[in-house]
Amino acid sequence: MATLLDVGCGWGSLSLYIAKKYSNCRITGICNSTTQKAFIEEQCREHQLKNVEIIVADISTLEMVASYDRIFSIEMFEHMKNYKDLLQKISKWMKQDSLLFVHHFCHKAFAYHFEHINEDDWITRYFFTGGTMPAANLLLHFQQSQIRSYQDWLANGKHYAQTSEAWLKRMDENMALIKPIIESTYGKDQAIKWTVCWRTFFIAVAELFGYNNGEEWMVALFLFKKK
Numbered sequence: 761m762a763t764l765l766d767v768g769c770g771w772g773s774l775s776l777y778i779a780k781k782y783s784n785c786r787i788t789g790i791c792n793s794t795t796q797k798a799f800i801e802e803q804c805r806e807h808q809l810k811n812v813e814i815i816v817a818d819i820s821t822l823e824m825v826a827s828y829d830r831i832f833s834i835e836m837f838e839h840m841k842n843y844k845d846l847l848q849k850i851s852k853w854m855k856q857d858s859l860l861f862v863h864h865f866c867h868k869a870f871a872y873h874f875e876h877i878n879e880d881d882w883i884t885r886y887f888f889t890g891g892t893m894p895a896a897n898l899l900l901h902f903q904q905s906q907i908r909s910y911q912d913w914l915a916n917g918k919h920y921a922q923t924s925e926a927w928l929k930r931m932d933e934n935m936a937l938i939k940p941i942i943e944s945t946y947g948k949d950q951a952i953k954w955t956v957c958w959r960t961f962f963i964a965v966a967e968l969f970g971y972n973n974g975e976e977w978m979v980a981l982f983l984f985k986k987k
């Protein structure tokens with residue numbers, strides 16, 4: 761049975777997709793939220809999936825002895841620092857013929873910290889606390905004795921801009937369903953504020969990644985293997 765690790769699995773979209781499509785794979789997801797774990801486990805029960813295991817841990821401090829055939833990380837590296845340590849840690853979970861696929865958004869040239877300096881920086885505060893905007897080639901600087909990238913791609917930012925616009929449209933179309941979720945998550949008195957925050961977030965992402973015809977901020981994808 762092939763073993764897969766989904767690092768930063770979030771609400772499990774990739775883990776669940778693979779689990780449903782490839783019943784001969786065993787998938788382990790790592791997330792830092794018990795709510796995400798509970799949601800994924802509920803989905804597994806609903807779809808009778810027995811090949812998913814979710815670990816709740818902070819990846820920066822997690823130590824585990826394990827190895828996987830394929831490792832994925834989709835949009836988690838933006839929440840991280842210390843890429844050398846992170847890649848080294850993940851590489852220890854790879855066998856000699858394992859592959860690591862990393863997807864992160866990026867700026868074409870500059871890496872910068874998401875900094876929370878004042879009230880205006882609420883997107884950093886609420887969505888990317890302690891995170892980083894990587895540069896397109898940032899991870900290549902942290903290749904080391906253990907692993908190297910043998911393929912990498914850049915996807916034009918307009919794709920991500922369209923995704924964010926689709927999220928916004930979906931939110932607006934489903935407001936009646938979303939309102940009680942927002943109220944129970946943030947409190948009734950904060951519901952309007954948070955509805956506006958989420959809408960503004962989607963609009964800001966669409967504008968950022970659509971800027972300069974999608975050639976400024978974009979998505980970087982890497983396939984690493986062991987040296």
Ligand SMILES: C[S@@+](CC[C@H](N)C(=O)[O-])C[C@H]1O[C@@H](n2cnc3c(N)ncnc32)[C@H](O)[C@@H]1O
Binds near residue numbers: 772792836
């Ligand atoms: C932008 S979401 C991406 C989720 C998923 N990979 C996807 O594509 O839908 C980032 C996820 O990374 C995970 N994450 C963020 N910081 C983490 C940390 N320090 N340790 C473990 N997981 C973390 C959380 O599960 C969070 O939902």
